[in-house]
Amino acid sequence: MTRPKLERKVLIMMTFSAQTRVALSDPEAIIAPVCEHMLEHGGVSRIEDGARILEFSGARARFSPTDDGTLVDVEADSLESLYFVRVAVASHILEFAEPAAPTIVWRGDGGELARPPNFQILRVANVQDITPHMRRISFRGDNVARFAGMNALHLNVLCQHPGLAAPQWPTVGGNGLAQWEDPARRPSFRKYTVRSLDVAAGRLDIDFVLHTDAGPGSALAETTQIGAEIGVVGPGGGGLVDADWYLFAGDETALPAIARMLECLPAQARGKAFIEVADKSEAQQLKFPAGIEVTWLYRNGAAAGTTSLLIDAVRSSILPDDGSSVYIWAGCEFAAFRQIRSHCRGELGLKKEQHLVVSYWNRGNSSE
Numbered sequence: 001m002t003r004p005k006l007e008r009k010v011l012i013m014m015t016f017s018a019q020t021r022v023a024l025s026d027p028e029a030i031i032a033p034v035c036e037h038m039l040e041h042g043g044v045s046r047i048e049d050g051a052r053i054l055e056f057s058g059a060r061a062r063f064s065p066t067d068d069g070t071l072v073d074v075e076a077d078s079l080e081s082l083y084f085v086r087v088a089v090a091s092h093i094l095e096f097a098e099p100a101a102p103t104i105v106w107r108g109d110g111g112e113l114a115r116p117p118n119f120q121i122l123r124v125a126n127v128q129d130i131t132p133h134m135r136r137i138s139f140r141g142d143n144v145a146r147f148a149g150m151n152a153l154h155l156n157v158l159c160q161h162p163g164l165a166a167p168q169w170p171t172v173g174g175n176g177l178a179q180w181e182d183p184a185r186r187p188s189f190r191k192y193t194v195r196s197l198d199v200a201a202g203r204l205d206i207d208f209v210l211h212t213d214a215g216p217g218s219a220l221a222e223t224t225q226i227g228a229e230i231g232v233v234g235p236g237g238g239g240l241v242d243a244d245w246y247l248f249a250g251d252e253t254a255l256p257a258i259a260r261m262l263e264c265l266p267a268q269a270r271g272k273a274f275i276e277v278a279d280k281s282e283a284q285q286l287k288f289p290a291g292i293e294v295t296w297l298y299r300n301g302a303a304a305g306t307t308s309l310l311i312d313a314v315r316s317s318i319l320p321d322d323g324s325s326v327y328i329w330a331g332c333e334f335a336a337f338r339q340i341r342s343h344c345r346g347e348l349g350l351k352k353e354q355h356l357v358v359s360y361w362n363r364g365n366s367s368e
């Protein structure tokens, strides 16, 4: 009974649309898993008149079987949402159709997008070592406001291929996906945190760990010069959740995120933060409410990603039992991430919305 009202509301909102017809050898064997997979990204799925429909906040995709292939109609409330729903549909069809590579060509809105809407070029304005192994790079950009707010903490930095004389920037292909002039030498993407932001001044700071086994991210921080153009894509990734009591745990790669979150906590927030760094020289002055206790954990000679300092600290923390709401946030090397996440879900029995534990890097493996 209520569906017609919902449909009317959705139709009014969806002002942009695009279509593609895709030839698939066994459409149902590909489209059904695509839709199922997209539910994990927050979509809602239903079947209507033989067509599969996926709805997201602000966008919708309809997959209709026809004699000439699967007709995919996408609609969205903004050009940016249309871009993302086209990317999601195209990339997942290509992934689930492998090894076949069906042709996808979108018609309709979105053809005017020269570059992915979440891509922008920043210019290096300052480079400063804030500790021996943490380099703060300040960037200027016209659209840094995209990174305002605690749900817009992270971005991907495009680390250019060393063999290129000039940087390569992405364009939008006919299939809706980012495309590169020289795909074999496309940039490497590395995830970083917006440590601080001044929207009025158009300034954004990122703190890069300079690590010995330098991959493209660390190498970019070591070599970049004032005036250099750096491409970024974002924002992405979850942020801070309201709670009475917090437990933060992270190594130096998560220090920028923890520092930013601590600064944004309300004055009455209580809890603990454990931050693992190489030694005392890597500790920083941080701002945090009086009810938060910050403890620095020093590896003192042990290699990054080899100690149990963070998991021991999390395990020894006693959560309040006075009815306070609790939130645990952790970012660290893969092995510690697995132990902390299993502790949160197992021994502590935390619900999904009560914790976010993320692997920030993987010892011995590049994040390529």
Ligand SMILES: Cc1cc2nc3c(=O)[nH]c(=O)nc-3n(C[C@H](O)[C@H](O)[C@H](O)COP(=O)(O)OP(=O)(O)OC[C@H]3O[C@@H](n4cnc5c(N)ncnc54)[C@H](O)[C@@H]3O)c2cc1C
Pocket (backbone or CB within 6 Å): 154, 190, 191, 192, 193, 194, 206, 207, 208, 209, 210, 211, 212, 213, 214, 215, 216, 217, 218, 219, 237, 252, 253, 254, 256, 257, 304, 358, 359, 360, 361, 362, 363, 364, 365, 366, 367, 368
């Ligand atoms: C959401 C998110 C936000 C992040 N924010 C930041 C941030 O603000 N600042 C930051 O510095 N990092 C941050 N990281 C971590 C960063 O993305 C990784 O450290 C990444 O591997 C660095 O890329 P790279 O090219 O230097 O090294 P890669 O090419 O990925 O790896 C090369 C080698 O270096 C090793 N390695 C990678 N990182 C480290 C390290 N920290 N110490 C020692 N060895 C390492 C790898 O194990 C590998 O052997 C973040 C990660 C995520 C997921």
